[in-house]
Amino acid sequence: MMSPNNNVLIKMEGVKKVFLTDEVETHALEEIHLEIHKGQYVSISGPSGCGKSTLLSILGLLDSPSEGNYLLNGQPVANLTSSERTRIRNREIGFIFQAFNLIGDLTVYENVELPLTYRGTSSAERKQKVEHALQRVGMAHRVRHYPSQLSGGQQQRVAVARALVGDPLILMADEPTGNLDSKNGEAVMDLLRDLHRNGATICMVTHDERYSHFAERTIRLFDGRIVEETKEAGVAI
């Protein structure tokens, strides 16, 4: 059996993020202490502007903290070079964006294939993994379609397949239902829940209370600070 420490995938200690705009300091995050264990489904919620997307960007290595320590899978990431961060994003993190962010000029297949292409995976292995990922999200029948030929819900499913295809350590979802109607939103949330049940670690940002309860653990942010943390059946910790 794995010890609790070995099970920690993300560990943040005293993380701060300060933006400087025209000599004005904006404190987006203050003293964030956070641990996410492998296999957890964590939801980060809070009002608009509370810093949840900034936190997810730092967690996803799209941005760097101004202060504090961040360990991903036991490895400090503060001093990584740009290419090392790119490599980690490619191999260990799967992104799901609010606006789907599919490339309009690539087919469904090519969009899902993209992370594997940058990884240097062989063509045969790419094919097998892309088909498997599309089957998991129920989009295997749309491989030759372009994003513009799909509904919003279908596009987000493809985006989930793209996030899954490289077998990442963690899925980072930023308002994955934000651009969807309630029916499609729930379908995507069901999909994420299924993935979690099959062992995926998920960290999701949402401002929608209905969907934050899909997660087993909810972190509430306010003015850049964690103000509340609940686990499973609404128990504050």
Added chain:
Amino acid sequence: MSKLWQNVRFSLRMLGKNPGFTAVAVLTLALGIGANTAIFSVVYGALLAPLPMPHPEQLVMVWSDDAGRNVVSPGDFSDWKQQNSVFQKMVAWDEATFSLSIDGHPQTLQARVMSPGFFDMQGIPLSKGRDFVDEEGDPGKEHVVILTNRLWRERFGSDVAILGRKVRLNAETYVVVGVLAAGMPDRYEAQLFVPMALRPDQITHERHWMTVMGRLKPGVTLQQANADMNNVARRVAETYPVSNKGWGVKVEPLKNDFTSRDTIKDLWLLMGAVGFVLLSACVNVANLLLVRGTVRKKEAVLRVSLGATRGQLFAQFISESLALALIGGALGVALAGMLLRVIVVLLPEFSIPTEADIRLNVPVLLFSMAATIMAGVLCGCAPAWQTSQWNLNDTLKEGGRSGGASRHGLRRGLVIAEFALALTLLAGAGLLIHSFWKLTRVDLGFRQEHVLTVGAGSRQVLLLVLKEGMLLALSGLVLGLGGTYFVGHAMRSVLYQVSAIDFASVGAVAVVLLVAAILACYLPARRATRIDPMAALRCE
């Protein structure tokens, strides 16, 4: 390989989805590459290509040297042939005019009177018959003639029984003994050749009128040949001090020996000018790609967020600009083929060596390919570099909107570069035009077009746009003036009564460019002021 194919496939798809952009960029590059390929064909054929003869490095011109190269006296030629130890063979010739009469129709033709073995020595093949033999260089036996293939076709109707046919030249009968193979000799000014047969009294050292060419023995260097021939000249001068005292010999490579320094310089200047045109085309396309890159900002950033390294993204952008350049290059080569036909017609006769074979060949196509790849890389570098300046997080959140001072800085830089290149290029053209005007006293007009594009705004913004545009134009003007200084000095030898820094030419070009820049700022800005801001915001 599969990544490369993916990049190429995506690039072609992107180009196909933007036919307007693709057409403009491809045509711009095609013009630049086409002009370069055409002019390089001339430069290569005239200056760089090896002579179309076997062992061309052995072929040399041998001149009398009297404080400058001079033609040769028959006596010197005779002594040189006998006393040298460095030549396999030496031949002499003189130009002449003959009247060829066929069926009573006379025609004056340029001819060459030459010592036997001229064609064999050079390795110029005959399609029929033979070169002159030694005894045909004896007086009384010289009534034989060799025709160029062109003359044989045009005046003798490709007569298959031409050998042995008697023709009337200068009212005397000559027998045709050979017809040269088609090709390079057809470009000779001379169309027929007769042997040079000198009587003993004509072989003197006083009159210099022969042109002499020789083929060096294998392994003999130019230096050795000059040393040996000057020893021979000293001995000849000791024997004939009255005529030969102070005369030496100058042995020079045949290649480009008849091409004037001015012609060589002009050709390289022309090459430089079309090089500027290509550079200007690249800057234009780079600017277009930058604008399009801004539209695709989110896609690029998304790729990075999914794990594309800067190198992979760079390769993607470069492969797109290379795809553009390759299409432009293919079109450019076709264009060069057409341009060459025009150039060959327009080139003044005998302004370049007759050996020059001006056509699209493997070296020219290799040059064209190199120019294409260079153009592709140049065009792609700016947008590829642009992507490395974008902030991943902000871009993914903002939805791909444009922004950032560095991008604008890059585009401003490109506009300045375009202006400077245009001024340098047009000022060079202006100098030549002014020079030509002075030379002919004919009032020549010229026009040029150059369009710059800038953004838009309200009436106040209109002034701002004009101010910004003028700032870029003036920056380009200053840089362009620097370029003009160097171009003017390089062209000094071909200018007539015009100084290298001719204020009239440069000033006229600068004014025209500035007016074009003002119009290019004013017109789109004025059009944009008519747009309803609320409608524009709703569209956003």
